[in-house]
Amino acid sequence: MVFLYTLKDQPLDRACVEDQQTLLDRFLSEVERPAFRMADISTRNPDDALDIVQDAMIKWVQKYSHKPQKEWRPLFYTILNSRITDYHRKTTLTGRLFSWLGSDEALAQIDAAPSSAGPFEMLSEQITLERFLAALDQLSARQQQVFMLRTWQGFSVAETAKMLTCSEGSIKTHLSRATDKLMNHIHQNQGCGDRHNQDNSDD
Amino acid sequence: MTKKAFNHKAKGLLDDHVDGLDAATLSKLHQARNEALALAAKPISFAAYSGWLGVGAMAASLVVGVVYFNQLPPPLPAIYEDPVQQAAAQEIELMDDLDFVAWLVLEEDDVNHVDSST
Numbered sequence: 001m002v003f004l005y006t007l008k009d010q011p012l013d014r015a016c017v018e019d020q021q022t023l024l025d026r027f028l029s030e031v032e033r034p035a036f037r038m039a040d041i042s043t044r045n046p047d048d049a050l051d052i053v054q055d056a057m058i059k060w061v062q063k064y065s066h067k068p069q070k071e072w073r074p075l076f077y078t079i080l081n082s083r084i085t086d087y088h089r090k091t092t093l094t095g096r097l098f099s100w101l102g103s104d105e106a107l108a109q110i111d112a113a114p115s116s117a118g119p120f121e122m123l124s125e126q127i128t129l130e131r132f133l134a135a136l137d138q139l140s141a142r143q144q145q146v147f148m149l150r151t152w153q154g155f156s157v158a159e160t161a162k163m164l165t166c167s168e169g170s171i172k173t174h175l176s177r178a179t180d181k182l183m184n185h186i187h188q189n190q191g192c193g194d195r196h197n198q199d200n201s202d203d
Numbered sequence: 204m205t206k207k208a209f210n211h212k213a214k215g216l217l218d219d220h221v222d223g224l225d226a227a228t229l230s231k232l233h234q235a236r237n238e239a240l241a242l243a244a245k246p247i248s249f250a251a252y253s254g255w256l257g258v259g260a261m262a263a264s265l266v267v268g269v270v271y272f273n274q275l276p277p278p279l280p281a282i283y284e285d286p287v288q289q290a291a292a293q294e295i296e297l298m299d300d301l302d303f304v305a306w307l308v309l310e311e312d313d314v315n316h317v318d319s320s321t
Contacts (some may be wrong), residue, residue: 020243021240021243021244024240024243025236025240028236028239028240029236029262032232032235032236033221033224033229033232034217034221036224036228036232037217037221037224042224046228050228050231050232053232053235054235054238054239057235057236057238057239058238058239058242060239061239061242061243062238062242062243063241102253127212127216129216129219129220132213132216133220136261147213151213152213152214152217152218153212169256171310179206182209182213183204183206183209
């Protein structure tokens with residue numbers, strides 16, 4: 001009786017496992033590229049970014065793939081951002097020091113930028129990917145994470161706060177500051193570029 | 204340009220950035236995904252159970268320790284037992300007449316002594 005039961009259920013179980021594998025594969029193939037870009041932007045190192053994504057995939061498969069499907073995406077991005085945060089913690093003191101110096105310099109530039117609202121109206125369709133990535137590079141790691149999770153991946157404030165284990169108010173503040181910095185940086189560089197072009201034409 | 208419009212533009216740029224991944228990176232990502240999925244398909248190995256084995260061993264040793272230390276000490280030889288206390292433990296009312304109980308116990312001891320010598 002037991003033998004018959006086992007024989008009867010074995011193909012069903014195998015089919016279930018195959019279905020589950022297909023679902024996991026589909027999910028991971030959807031998230032792997034944005035995840036890689038997110039890690040790449042944050043680490044500025046494609047090899048480290050790849051390691052982070054692979055670690056996140058393995059951890060997710062081992063620990064959380066049995067969870068309901070609607071929870072997969074937030075859980076995966078939680079692991080990914082946890083890995084990114086760990087990466088930044090592990091970077092050398094020198095690396096961090098230079099990074100902070102860079103951030104301070106950028107902040108000083110942003111503070112020196114004109115504060116009138118008018119120029120933002122000119123910041124329109126001319127934003128290129130290169131300019132945007134350069135501006136994104138000026139944000140702190142946490143601001144990058146918040147901006148990408150909220151604006152790009154479309155997670156809610158509550159979801160992002162849960163992922164990054166901080167308050168919703170903190171997420172709103174980070175996002176607001178990140179957007180301001182990005183817009184300022186792009187506008188400033190656009191202005192410099194325009195002035196540079198104008199100087200060249202005068203010559 | 205409003206923040207909303209800027210964010211919309213930023214999302215589009217980042218999506219384009221994802222689409223522009225080179226073949227080598229895509230191949231590495233594919234490989235990483237397959238490695239992760241291979242772990243999901245693999246049955247749970249001994250190593251996965253080793254953590255639980257450790258917990259089980261610790262619990263078992265705890266139980267053995269508790270049982271060992273909770274064992275009652277062996278009863279003292281009769282010579283060390285106080286007959287009055289022994290009797291009182293059996294029947295608390297006897298404590299009312301200690302002299303009688305002492306005599307009773309001594310009588311019993313004497314009888315036992317005679318029996319054993321014969």
